[in-house]
Amino acid sequence: MKLGSYMLWAATAVGTxxxxxxxxxxxxxxxxxxxxxxTVFGLRLLIMRWAVLLAAVGLLLGLVNLFSVHWRKISDxxxxxxxxxxxILTFFITLLLGLVFGPDSPIVLLLFNGIxxxxxxxxxxxxxxxxxxxxxxxxxxxxxxxxxxxxxxxxLVLIGSGPGIVPxxxxxxGFFSGLRNWxxxxxxxxxxxxxxxxxxLGSVVTGLRVLLAMDRPYGD
Amino acid sequence: MGSIDLLGLLVLLVFIILLFVxxxxxxxxxALFRPIEGYEALERAIERAVEAGERVHLSLGTGxxxxxxxxxxxxxxxILEYIGHMTTLSDKPMVVSTGDGAMAILAQDSLRxxxxxxxxxDRFGPNRARMLGPTPFSYVANLPILLANEDxxxxxxxxxxxxxxxxxxxFGERQGSFTLAGTxxxxxxxxxxxxxxxxLIGEEIFAAGAYLQQDPSHxxxxxVQDAVRFILIGGILLGALLRxxxxxx
Numbered sequence: 001m002k003l004g005s006y007m008l009w010a011a012t013a014v015g016t017x018x019x020x021x022x023x024x025x026x027x028x029x030x031x032x033x034x035x036x037x038x039t040v041f042g043l044r045l046l047i048m049r050w051a052v053l054l055a056a057v058g059l060l061l062g063l064v065n066l067f068s069v070h071w072r073k074i075s076d077x078x079x080x081x082x083x084x085x086x087x088i089l090t091f092f093i094t095l096l097l098g099l100v101f102g103p104d105s106p107i108v109l110l111l112f113n114g115i116x117x118x119x120x121x122x123x124x125x126x127x128x129x130x131x132x133x134x135x136x137x138x139x140x141x142x143x144x145x146x147x148x149x150x151x152x153x154x155x156l157v158l159i160g161s162g163p164g165i166v167p168x169x170x171x172x173x174g175f176f177s178g179l180r181n182w183x184x185x186x187x188x189x190x191x192x193x194x195x196x197x198x199x200x201l202g203s204v205v206t207g208l209r210v211l212l213a214m215d216r217p218y219g220d
Numbered sequence: 221m222g223s224i225d226l227l228g229l230l231v232l233l234v235f236i237i238l239l240f241v242x243x244x245x246x247x248x249x250x251a252l253f254r255p256i257e258g259y260e261a262l263e264r265a266i267e268r269a270v271e272a273g274e275r276v277h278l279s280l281g282t283g284x285x286x287x288x289x290x291x292x293x294x295x296x297x298x299i300l301e302y303i304g305h306m307t308t309l310s311d312k313p314m315v316v317s318t319g320d321g322a323m324a325i326l327a328q329d330s331l332r333x334x335x336x337x338x339x340x341x342d343r344f345g346p347n348r349a350r351m352l353g354p355t356p357f358s359y360v361a362n363l364p365i366l367l368a369n370e371d372x373x374x375x376x377x378x379x380x381x382x383x384x385x386x387x388x389x390x391f392g393e394r395q396g397s398f399t400l401a402g403t404x405x406x407x408x409x410x411x412x413x414x415x416x417x418x419x420l421i422g423e424e425i426f427a428a429g430a431y432l433q434q435d436p437s438h439x440x441x442x443x444v445q446d447a448v449r450f451i452l453i454g455g456i457l458l459g460a461l462l463r464x465x466x467x468x469x
Contacts, residue, residue, distance in 0.1 A: 062321025062351030120357040134414040202426030203291035
C-alpha cells in the first residue's frame with residue numbers, strides 16, 4: 001500500500017517534470033499543425049498554470065500557518081506574545097480593508113506606502129551598517145589570506161567608488177578609480193562567472209535528482 | 221512547424237548518463253571529497269544544541285518553490301533531513317522557516333516523513349515548519365523574534381536569499397549562534413561571507429547531501445558536477461587557445 005502511493009507520487013512528479021522540461025526544448029511556430037509536440041507544449045502550459053494556482057494556495061496556507069503560530073503564542077502567553085497580538089490585529093485589519101475596498105484602493109495603498117514600504121526600506125538601510133560591522137568582525141574572525149584579501153578589496157573598491165574619500169581633482173583619484181574598475185570588471189566578474197558556473201551545475205543536478213526521483217521532497 | 225533544441229537535450233542526456241555511471245562506480249570505489257569547514261562544524265553544533273536543550277533553526281530562504289530560485293532550497297531539504305534525524309527525539313526539535321507558503325508546506329511534509337520514520341509522529345506539529353513573511357524583508361523582520369523565543373543556538377541558512385540574507389545571518393551571529401549560510405546568488409554569497417561564521421561559497425550548498433548524508437546518489441551528483449566542470453574548463457581553454465591562434469569557429 002505504502003509502496004503503491006510512493007510509486008504514484010514519484011510517477012506523477014517524474015511525468016510532470018519531464019513534460020515541463022521537454023516544453024523548454026521544443027519551440028513551436030504559430031499555426032503549427034497539431035501533433036505530439038504541440039500536445040506536449042500545451043500540457044506544459046497547462047501544468048505551469050496549475051503550478052501558479054497551487055503556489056497561490058500555498059501562500060494562503062502559509063498565511064494560515066503564520067496565523068496559527070502567533071495565535072498559539074497568544075493563547076500560551078509565550079515570550080513576545082504582545083508582538084503576536086499586533087501582528088494578528090494588523091493582519092485582520094489589512095485583510096478586511098483589502099476585501100472591502102479592494103487591493104488598489106487609496107486606503108490600502110496608504111497602509112502599504114505608509115507602513116510596509118518605510119519598514120522594509122529601513123531594514124534595507126540597516127544593511128549598510130550591518131555590513132560595515134560585519135566587515136570589522138571578518139577582520140577579527142578570519143585572520144587568513146582570504147579574509148585579508150576580502151577586506152583589502154572591499155576597502156579599495158570603497159575608496160575608488162565613494163565620493164569625497166579621495167579628492168576628485170587629485171592624481172590618486174584616477175588610480176583608485178581605475179583600480180576599482182579593474183577589480184569590479186575583471187577580477188570580480190571573472191570570479192563571479194566561476195561561481196555562477198558552479199551554481200548552475202549544482203542547480204541542474206539538483207533538478208535532475210528530483211526529476212529522476214532520487215530526491216523525493218514530495219514525501220515517501 | 222517548430223524546432224527542437226537538440227544540443228540542450230544532448231547536454232541533459234550527458235548529465236543523466238554521467239549520473240548513472242558515477243553511481244555505478246561509487247558502489248565499488250568511494251570517492252574522496254575536500255573538507256568543507258561549515259559541514260564539518262555543523263555536526264558538532266547540532267550535538268551541542270541537543271545536549272544543551274537548545275534548538276536548531278533552518279531557513280530555506282525567501283525564494284519561491286515554483287521559481288528558478290528553488291534549487292538551493294531543494295538542496296536545503298537535504299540539510300533538513302540530516303538535522304531532522306538528529307533532533308527529532310530531542311527536547312527541542314528543529315524549527316524550519318521560509319518566506320514562501322508552498323515551501324513551508326514542503327518543509328512540513330519532509331519533517332512529517334522524518335517523524336514518521338522515527339516512530340514519533342505524535343511529536344510532530346505543523347508549526348515546526350512555518351512561513352515567517354511573504355516578502356523578503358517581512359521574513360527577515362520576523363527572524364530575530366523566532367531566534368530569541370525558540371532558544372536557537374544553531375542557525376542554518378540554506379536557500380535563495382537576496383540582500384536580506386546578510387541581515388538573516390547577522391541576527392544569528394548577534395545572538396551568538398553557530399551560523400552556517402549558503403545561497404545560489406553570487407552577490408549574496410559575498411554578503412554571507414562577511415556576515416556568517418561558516419559561509420558556503422559557490423556550489424557548496426548543493427554538496428550538502430553528499431557531505432552530510434553520505435548518500436551514494438548525492439556523491440555521484442557531486443562527481444557529475446566536477447566532471448562537467450572539467451569538460452567546460454577544457455572547452456573554455458581550447459576556445460581561448462584557438463582564438464589566440466586566430467582560428468574563429
